[in-house]
Every structure is written in C-alpha cells, then in structure tokens.
Amino acid sequence: MHKFEEKVLNTIKKYELLSNDETIVVGVSGGADSMALLVSLISIGYTCIVAHINHQIRGDEADNDQKYVEEFCLSNNIMCYSEKIDVVKISMEQKISLEMAGRNVRYNFFEKVLNKTSAQKIAVAHNKNDCVETTIFNLIRGSSLSGLKGINAKNRNVIRPLIECSREEIVEYLDFKSVDFKIDKTNLCNDYTRNKIRNKIIPLMKEINPGVVDTIYSNSKIIEEENNFIKGCVSEYTKIYVKQTDNAVFLDTSCYNKFNNSIKSRLIIYCIEKAIGKHIELTKKHVEIISNLSNGKMFALENNGLTITNNYGILCFKVDFEKTVDFSHLICDEKGVLSDKNDCMFDIRFVSFDEIKNFNEATYICIDNINKPIYIRNRKKGDKIKILNVGTKKVKDIFIDKKVQKDLRDKISLIATDDEVLAICNFNVSQKCLVDEYSKKILMIKTND
Incomplete structure (x- = not known):
C-alpha cells in the first residue's frame, strides 16, 4: 500500500x-x-x-x-x-x-x-x-x-x-x-x-x-479540542438559561453577569443555530451587537431569515418574522346595529349584565354613549386611551408597562371609533365605556380559539 x-x-x-x-x-x-x-x-x-x-x-x-x-x-x-x-x-x-x-x-x-x-x-x-x-x-x-x-x-x-x-x-x-x-x-x-x-x-x-x-x-486542531471542551460546558448552561418553543428560542440574559464574553458568545451562537436549524459562522461583531442589544431593539440576520429581539432581558431568536398586516373590521354602525361581516376570528355580540360571569373571559364595553361606527383593529401610531384614575395614556406606553413583547404589540386588537380608542382587548377599557349594572348596550368581544 x-x-x-x-x-x-x-x-x-x-x-x-x-x-x-x-x-x-x-x-x-x-x-x-x-x-x-x-x-x-x-x-x-x-x-x-x-x-x-x-x-x-x-x-x-x-x-x-x-x-x-x-x-x-x-x-x-x-x-x-x-x-x-x-x-x-x-x-x-x-x-x-x-x-x-x-x-x-x-x-x-x-x-x-x-x-x-x-x-x-x-x-x-x-x-x-x-x-x-x-x-x-x-x-x-x-x-x-x-x-x-x-x-x-x-x-x-x-x-x-x-x-x-x-x-x-x-x-x-x-x-x-x-x-x-x-x-x-x-x-x-x-x-x-x-x-x-x-x-x-x-x-x-x-x-x-x-x-x-x-x-x-496543527494549531487549528488544538483550537478544535479547546472548542469542544467549551462547547461541553455551554451545553450544560443551555439547560438552565435557554428555552425553546415551536417557532422561537429564548435566552435569559440574567446569566450574563455570571459568565465571561466567551461563554456569552457561545450561548448566543447556540440559540441562533437552534432557531435556524443549521450551523453558521458569525463574526465577532455580529455576536457583540446581539449581546449588547438593548430592550425593545431588534437585530436581523437577513440571509437566514432570523430576527433577534430583546424583550425585557429575554433575547428572542425567531425565524421568518412576519410583519403583522394592518386590519380593521366594522363591528357596528352608528345606530348600534351589528355588522353581518364580522371576522370569524372574533365572537362579537351584545350581552346583558347578568350574562357576564367573568370579566376576564372577554372584553366587555358599554356603548350607551357612543354614536359612531365602531371598529376592531390593530394599533396605530399615536393611539391613546382614557383610563379611570389614570387619565389619558398612550397605547404604546401601556404595552411597555405591561412588558408586552414588541413583535406582539401590533397583533393585539383595539376597539375604536374613527377618533377614539374604546378598549384594548384583554387589557384596558376606556373610562367612558366601563360596564356596570346600569349599562344598556354591552358589547362582548372575544377571540375564537
């Protein structure tokens, strides 16, 4: 031979x-x-x-x-x-x-x-x-x-x-x-x-x-051995600080102060590869940008269809981030007559006060004093709502206070007229639309599962 x-x-x-x-x-x-x-x-x-x-x-x-x-x-x-x-x-x-x-x-x-x-x-x-x-x-x-x-x-x-x-x-x-x-x-x-x-x-x-x-x-082989050792350590840390769902991977950055930059970088790379399902090579600059991503900010690896978002200390790695399409559907006209073209995603109907068993099961609004067409839509820039004991507040600020993930905010439904937000579904109802036992016209809005 x-x-x-x-x-x-x-x-x-x-x-x-x-x-x-x-x-x-x-x-x-x-x-x-x-x-x-x-x-x-x-x-x-x-x-x-x-x-x-x-x-x-x-x-x-x-x-x-x-x-x-x-x-x-x-x-x-x-x-x-x-x-x-x-x-x-x-x-x-x-x-x-x-x-x-x-x-x-x-x-x-x-x-x-x-x-x-x-x-x-x-x-x-x-x-x-x-x-x-x-x-x-x-x-x-x-x-x-x-x-x-x-x-x-x-x-x-x-x-x-x-x-x-x-x-x-x-x-x-x-x-x-x-x-x-x-x-x-x-x-x-x-x-x-x-x-x-x-x-x-x-x-x-x-x-x-x-x-x-x-x-x-020879040096590359030494690096490979060192790399495999560190990889084994990181594998143990991922069991504690990384969570995965069907469409995203999440990294809890509270671990950052426990590790040096080498381990932090490996955790980020691990999450990226888990999210996209394949090995990729990242530059040090990319890793640093992701590691230092501030709250509410997003970074995209466009070639891989991946977005990384910092949501209050949790890095979310998600493939094929879809921008929410704006929607707006008429619920009822100015006379309070329900539209017959309501979106099948929602159960929208009038109910009596006695029918309400749990206010958390749906969004309930009183429209006794509303004489304009009412719509269900996603948020718009500058939206505000008047809340009892709070006053007028931007919808954006409410989402921030409630720590709603940035990529979910445009998917939350609002009930509104042409010029006024009446309710943020599952969050807040406007002061003028609060329901009580004296309410005559109570509108229920519930998302169909």
Whole structure:
C-alpha cells in the first residue's frame, strides 16, 4: 500500500469516517484533489460511486472535465452520475454568491445520488491546505473560536478522508499512479478571497516558515479540542438559561453577569443555530451587537431569515418574522346595529349584565354613549386611551408597562371609533365605556380559539 493510501486509511480510522462495508458517493470534479480521493479509496478497497456536476460556468473546459470524469469511470468500471446545472442562473434567481450557489447545487446532487443508490456516505476532497485556507480566511474576516478550527473531518454523512493530506502529497500520489487530472483555471484567478489566500498569502508565509501549512493545521486542531471542551460546558448552561418553543428560542440574559464574553458568545451562537436549524459562522461583531442589544431593539440576520429581539432581558431568536398586516373590521354602525361581516376570528355580540360571569373571559364595553361606527383593529401610531384614575395614556406606553413583547404589540386588537380608542382587548377599557349594572348596550368581544 502506498504511503498516501496509508495516510488516508489512518485518517478514516482516526475520525471513524467509514466502516469496511459502506458504499461511498465520491464528489469528483476531475481536479487533483478529487481524483486522488477517488483513486485512493478504490485502492484501499472501498466501493465508490462517482457524482460529477458541470456548473456550466467555464464552457468547453467544463464539458471536457465532465467527459474526462465519465470516461475515467467507464474505463475503470466505476458507476458514475453526472449532471449539468446552470449555476449562474441559480445564483441570480436566489440572489446568492456564485460560490454559494455552486456549493448548494453540488451537495444537493450528492444527496440525490446517495438516496438513489442507497450509499451510506458522501466523500468530498477537502485537504490540509483547504483547512488552513479556511482558518486564515476566518481569521482575516473576524470569527469566533469555532471558525478558526478549520474544516471538520466529518459532518453527519459527509466525510473528508484527505483532510490530513497536503496538496503536494496529492500531486505526488497522482504522479506515482499515473493518473491525469484537470486544472480549473478559475482557481488561478485572484478575484476571489480564497484564491488570494492560496496563491498570494500562503506563499508569502512560506518564505518566513516553509512548514507554515503544517503549523497552522496543527494549531487549528488544538483550537478544535479547546472548542469542544467549551462547547461541553455551554451545553450544560443551555439547560438552565435557554428555552425553546415551536417557532422561537429564548435566552435569559440574567446569566450574563455570571459568565465571561466567551461563554456569552457561545450561548448566543447556540440559540441562533437552534432557531435556524443549521450551523453558521458569525463574526465577532455580529455576536457583540446581539449581546449588547438593548430592550425593545431588534437585530436581523437577513440571509437566514432570523430576527433577534430583546424583550425585557429575554433575547428572542425567531425565524421568518412576519410583519403583522394592518386590519380593521366594522363591528357596528352608528345606530348600534351589528355588522353581518364580522371576522370569524372574533365572537362579537351584545350581552346583558347578568350574562357576564367573568370579566376576564372577554372584553366587555358599554356603548350607551357612543354614536359612531365602531371598529376592531390593530394599533396605530399615536393611539391613546382614557383610563379611570389614570387619565389619558398612550397605547404604546401601556404595552411597555405591561412588558408586552414588541413583535406582539401590533397583533393585539383595539376597539375604536374613527377618533377614539374604546378598549384594548384583554387589557384596558376606556373610562367612558366601563360596564356596570346600569349599562344598556354591552358589547362582548372575544377571540375564537
């Protein structure tokens, strides 16, 4: 067995990437990394199925890469699935970067092949250099500790058997095996940050330390160990300070004075990932903004459809925050005749004083002195209500005093005429509409469950 194959096998055993009887979908572009991955896995004795995506970005070059992969598989009796997908079009339609669109397309296709063939794992060709480039990239842009650990050897059913192999070892192995490979010329273009790191920054670093790739990789593994330890600690804290419902995650910030910034940051990242259901990398700046969010303020991670709101010391992490649509429905006209088009969400009718068993079960208002059409609506800017023994008060201030979450305030129903708020459902009734045993026209407004 060649030393390169031994190294790949040791990586597989070290990280428990594969069992002997598993079938692998191998992502193969035709480049050096993926060809070395395919050849080494087959040489070790694994059953491999090739998946190739033609991104339709490089014209004839991309077509030649596809042809090469298909012919290599045919001549070596390897099952191969290939597909052409217009990644540029997808990038424009979804308004995401070309790199992100390409990545999404590849992994979706790999999963498709996995399900079709009943394979167990997906192998991709990230190597030691890729890991180092990721660490440097995250260091430059600003990252939490987890971003400096580079690339994981395993992520669920996606494995990276070449993660401890350098690019030089890969090319040397292919030369020994007399296996050709294709060169993606876009990797030589320094318009992309990662290419600048690969083609400019790392060569400069090698002038100072020829073994810089190994050094940074080793450091990234130390960071990974430290990261896993802290992660375990945070996991215990989440049981105390984090709550989750069907559509939101809540973090009690009263714990802030007990922890340093590192733990606070981890709790925030944990809540974000729980809310959106996937791992993301956040910059230190983002974490600081969320950590310092003042009461009533909101911060959005728009790419993930997530909003974070501070509601009186509780951070609420919620996906797909929907802005409440303004509503207004006529309840009764100026003569006190009920509208026959009342919203089915509400039970609205006249009742007698004797029918009222519990004033907390619904909102009851006396309209004996109201000679205008009455509506049920959500709040408007500047709304005020006159409350007994309190005086006139802004509806907004009432919500603040009652500690009503900011994203719920526009969903609370108000009973009003064109120029006056008569009641805030389930909260307050205007002084002029209070019900007593002398009330003749008592209107009941109740939300249907």
